[in-house]
Amino acid sequence: MPFLLRGARVLESLSSRTGHLLAWFTWAMVLLQSCVVVLRHLFDSGSIALQESVIYLHGAAFMLGLAYALQTDAHVRVDVFYRRMQPLGRAWVNALGTLMFLLPVCAFILAGSWQFAMNSWSVYEGSANAGGLPGVFFLKSLIPLAAVTLALAGVAQFIRALLELMEIPAPATRASAKPQLLKQAEEVEA
Template identity: 75%
Template sequence: MPFLLRGARVLEALSRRTGHLLAWFTLAMALLQSGIVVLRRFFDSGSVALQESVVYLHGAVFMLGLAYALQTDAHVRVDVFYRQMRPRSRAWVNAIGYLVFLLPLCGFLLVSSWQFVLNSWWVFEDSANAGGLPGVFLLKSLIPLAAITLSLAGAAQFIRALIQLMETPPVATAAETSPALSKQPEETEV
C-alpha cells in the first residue's frame, strides 16, 4: 500500500505543478488580450499572431487544466446522492467512476486523436491565416497530451479511492453501539 500511495503522490504532484504553470498562462492570456484590445481601440491596428497566441494559451489552459481540476475536485459533479453518502460509499462511487468512465474516455481520446495529430505533425501544419502562428501541430498535440495527463490524474484519484476502500473501518465498541451503555452513571448523593 505505501507503493500505491507514493505513486498517487507523484501523479498528484505532476498535476499540481501543471496547474500552477497554467495559472501563469492564464495571466499571459489576459495581458495579451488586453494588449490586443488597446492596439485595436487606440492605435487602430491588430495582429493575427497575437490573437492566435491567445487561442493557443486558452487551448493549453483548458486541455491541460483538466487534470488539475480533477485533482483539486474543481470539476463539475452531479452530486444528488453523492454529498449525502458516507466516505466509504463515496470511495466506491469514485473508484467505479474513474475505472468505468474516466479512464476509458481518456483512452478513447488518445486513440481517436492520434492520427489527427500525426497528420498535423507530418506536414508541420501552420495557421491558415496570413500572419498567423506556424505551430498548429503543437496546438493539436494538446488533445492526446490532455488525455494522458487526465488519465494520470484519474489513476491517482483511483489509487486514493482504492486505498480508502482497503482501510479497515474502526471496530465499534459495545458502548458506541448501545446508547444505554454509553451513558455515564449519575453521581449519587451521599
Template identity: 75%
Template sequence: MPPLLPLARALDRLASGAGRLLSWFTLAMVLLQSAVVLLRYGFDGGSVALQDSVIYLHGAAFMLGLAYALYTDSHVRVDVFYRRMSERGRAWVNAVGTLVFLLPMCAFILIGSWQFAASSWAVLESSSSAGGLPGVFLLKSLIPLAAVTLALAGVAQFGRALARLMEVTPPGAPAGRPVTTPQPQAEEASV
C-alpha cells in the same frame, strides 16, 4: 498495495505543478488579449500573431487544466447523492467512475485524436492566417496530451479511492473512523 499511494501522491504533485504553470498561462492570456484590444481600438491596428497566441494559451489552459480540475475536485459532477454519501461511499463512486467512465473516455480521446495530431505533425501545420503563428501541430497535440494527463490524474484518484476503501475499521469503532497511520504534518512556511 504499498506503492499505490506514493504513485498517487507523485501524480498529484504533477497535476498540482501543471495547475500552477497553467495559472501563469491564464495571466498571459489576459494580458495578450488586453494588448489585442488596445491595439485594435486604441491604435486602429492589430496582430494576428497576438490573437493566435491567445488561442494557443486558451487551448493549453483548457486541455491541460483537465487533470488539475480532477485533482482539485473542481470538475462538474452531478452530486445530488454524492455530497450526502459517506467518505467510503464517495470512494466507491470515485473508484468505479474512474474505471468505468474516466479511463475508457481517456483511451477513446487518445485513440481518436492520435491520427489527427500525427497528420498535423507530418506537415508541420501552421496558421492559415497571414501573419499567424506557426505550430498549429503543437496546439493539436494538446488533445492526446490532455487525454494522457487526465488518465494519470484518474489513476491517482483511483489510487486514493482504493486506499480509502482498504482502510481497516477496528471492531467497536464508529463507522467512518478507520484506523490510519498518522500522516506527517506539512511544514509551515516561514516568513
C-alpha cells in the same frame, strides 16, 4: 501499500504543478488580450499572431487543466447522491467511476486524436491566416496530451479510492480522522 500511496502522490504532484503553471498562462492570456484591444482601439492596428497566441494559451489552459480540475475536485459533478454519502460510498463511486467512465473516455480521446495530431505534425501545420503562428501542430498535440494527463490524474484518484476501500475497520469509535491504512502507509513512508 506505501508504493501505491507514493505513486498517487507523484501523479497528484504532476497534476498540481501543471495546474499552477497553467495559472500563469491565464495571466499571459489577459495581458495579451489587453494588448490586442489596445492595438485595435487606440492605434487602429492588429496582430493575428497576438490573437492566435491568446487562442493557443486558452487551449493549453483548458486541455491541460483537466487533470488539475479532477485532482482538486473542481470539475462539474452531478452529485445528487454523492454529497450525502459516507466516505466509503464516495470511495466506491470514485473507484467505479474512474474505471468504468473516466479511463475509457480518456482511451477513446487518445485513440481518436492521435492520428489527428500526427497528421498535423507530419506537415508541421501552421496557421491558415497570413501572419499567424506557425505551430498549429503543437495546439493539436494538446488533445492526446490532455487525455494522458487526465488518465494519470484518474489513476491517482483510483489509487486514493482503493486505499480508502481497503481500510482496516477501526474499533467502535470513529474518532480517527484519517483512514487507518492511509495513516499506516504515511507512517511507513515517513
